[in-house]
Amino acid sequence: xxxxxxxxxxxxxxxxxxxxxxxxxxxxxSFDEWLSGVRAEALTLGIKEETLDxxxxxxxxxxxxxxxxxxxxxxxxxxxxxxxxxxxxxxxETAQAQRKEHASLLKQVTEKxxxxxxxVIAIWGIESNFGRFSGVRPTIATLATLAYDxxxxxxxxxxxxxxxxxLDSGDVEPSAMQGSWAGALGQPQxxxxxxxxxxxxxxxxxxxxxxxxxxxxxxxxxxxxxxHGWQRSQTWGREVSLPRGLAxxxxxxxxxxxxxxxxxxxxxxxxxxSTWKKLGVRTVTRGALPVAPIDASLISGAKRHxxxxxxxxxILEYNCVNAYALTVGLLADRxxxxxxxxxxxxxxxxx
Numbered sequence: 254x255x256x257x258x259x260x261x262x263x264x265x266x267x268x269x270x271x272x273x274x275x276x277x278x279x280x281x282x283s284f285d286e287w288l289s290g291v292r293a294e295a296l297t298l299g300i301k302e303e304t305l306d307x308x309x310x311x312x313x314x315x316x317x318x319x320x321x322x323x324x325x326x327x328x329x330x331x332x333x334x335x336x337x338x339x340x341x342x343x344x345x346e347t348a349q350a351q352r353k354e355h356a357s358l359l360k361q362v363t364e365k366x367x368x369x370x371x372x373v374i375a376i377w378g379i380e381s382n383f384g385r386f387s388g389v390r391p392t393i394a395t396l397a398t399l400a401y402d403x404x405x406x407x408x409x410x411x412x413x414x415x416x417x418x419x420l421d422s423g424d425v426e427p428s429a430m431q432g433s434w435a436g437a438l439g440q441p442q443x444x445x446x447x448x449x450x451x452x453x454x455x456x457x458x459x460x461x462x463x464x465x466x467x468x469x470x471x472x473x474x475x476x477x478x479x480x481h482g483w484q485r486s487q488t489w490g491r492e493v494s495l496p497r498g499l500a501x502x503x504x505x506x507x508x509x510x511x512x513x514x515x516x517x518x519x520x521x522x523x524x525x526x527s528t529w530k531k532l533g534v535r536t537v538t539r540g541a542l543p544v545a546p547i548d549a550s551l552i553s554g555a556k557r558h559x560x561x562x563x564x565x566x567x568i569l570e571y572n573c574v575n576a577y578a579l580t581v582g583l584l585a586d587r588x589x590x591x592x593x594x595x596x597x598x599x600x601x602x603x604x
Contacts, residue, residue, distance in 0.1 A: 284314050287401050291410075295417055304421045314398040318390065321434040322399065332554035335576045340583055348378050348588035358468060362455070366475035367485030373474050375585040376571060381440040387464065388432035388442075392416055396436045396445070412436055415445035424452075424461045431464075439463030440470045441477070451477040481570035482563065489568060489582040490549065490561035493542070496533030500553070506532065507551060514573035520561065523548035529560060552579070 292305050330338075352359065352374045359370030374383075381387040396416055399409035416436070420427055432438040438448055441463050452461040455472035462469045507521035526549055530542045534551075542560070549560040552575055559579060568578040 284401055288312060288397065291397070291400075291413065295414060298414060298418070300414075300417050300421045304417060308393045308417060308420055308427050309397075312394055312397055314401055315390070315394050318395050318398045318434050319402060322402070322404070330576075332552075332576060332579070333557050336554075336557065336579060336583065339576075339580050340587075344378065345584065345587045346592050347383060348374050348584055349590055349592035351378070351383050352588045353591060355467065355471070358471060362468075362471045362475050366472065366479040366483075368475040368478045368483050369585065369589075370471075371585040371588040372478065372489070372568075372581065373471050374588050375581045376474050376478075376568075377440060377470065378584065379577070379581060380442040384440050384467075384470070387440045388434075388437065390432060390434050390436075391427075392430040392432045392436055392438060392445075393420075393427060395432070395434060399436065409436065412445050415449055419445055419448055425464065429464060441474050443473065443477075447477065451480055477571065478567045481567045483567040484564055487547075487562060487564050489564045489578075489585070490559055492537045492583075493529075493534050493551075493558050493560050494537055495553075495558055496535075499532055499534070503551070510550070514569070516569055516573045516575045516578065519575055520550040520552045523550045525549075526560075534558075534560065 295305055352371055363370050396409055396413040400406050400413045437444055452463055453469055453472035453476050454461045456466050456468040463473050507524055510517050510522055526542050526545055526547055547562055549562050552559045568581050
């Protein structure tokens with residue numbers, strides 16, 4: 254499971270409202286006593302005592318982290334409204350410029366992992382504003398705070414041990430291990446468990462540096478998607494139009510899925526593209542759907558509709574929210590174009 258400082262806001266867009274207890278449960282022991290137990294267990298996991306001394310000595314819980322965890326606001330926006338608001342001209346042009354600037358590195362990453370550079374750029378842009386912001390919270394203190402808090406202690410205790418393993422491996426110093434208030438790390442916003450599984454040392458310097466190495470950042474994002482089923486030479490999906498009347502009978506011909514996260518339960522069961530074509534579904538450019546032996550699910554907003562293919566599922570593994578995944582796909586599509594040429598200033602002639 255992973256969280257993201259920026260993507261957490263997207264998670265809240267379409268999820269059902271959570272009722273947070275007005276009074277938090279009180280931990281059964283002091284923080285220092287609890288931390289002693291963490292240290293003892295970490296030693297049994299093979300984490301070096303030197304690492305624990307650097308990471309845990311003088312550690313104090315962060316009240317601001319608990320405040321953020323308790324005050325996640327529920328944001329209600331329609332899918333259409335969110336996409337129109339999020340995919341700004343500035344965001345698209347920045348993605349285009351970044352894709353062009355890093356074209357050589359992205360080509361190498363694509364050749365190894367099979368994930369298009371435009372998809373990598375889109376996720377990078379959404380997760381960390383193209384590397385400009387990846388969080389400033391000290392990760393060990395953040396995770397220790399959340400693990401000590403009884404609300405979700407089991408999950409965050411595991412993430413805390415994984416973060417200590419990262420420090421033990423030498424990939425990053427404790428002072429440099431910073432991230433979101435939920436413990437997500439670096440420019441890809443990996444939780445520590447995802448870091449251990451998917452972070453890459455693409456620049457070959459012996460460290461998986463997802464904080465400052467562009468090569469490691471891009472390769473780690475691509476490796477995550479590849480490991481979660483991204484298929485080389487296939488796209489994520491496309492925006493489509495529905496014939497009049499199809500929406501009224503869609504529940505019978507293509508019912509919604511009943512399993513998985515909320516995002517997956519907001520899409521229809523997959524049907525062959527040939528079936529969607531017979532139902533009259535067309536691309537938004539009024540062209541026919543491609544002829545391909547592939548299944549696709551339909552996601553509908555109030556006015557906009559999307560057929561999504563198997564690769565879309567890999568994006569949902571990064572963050573299982575349709576607003577997030579569709580933004581990634583649409584931004585990636587637009588990022589494949591070159592940024593607009595800068596306008597030359599008009600020449601003024603003297604009269």
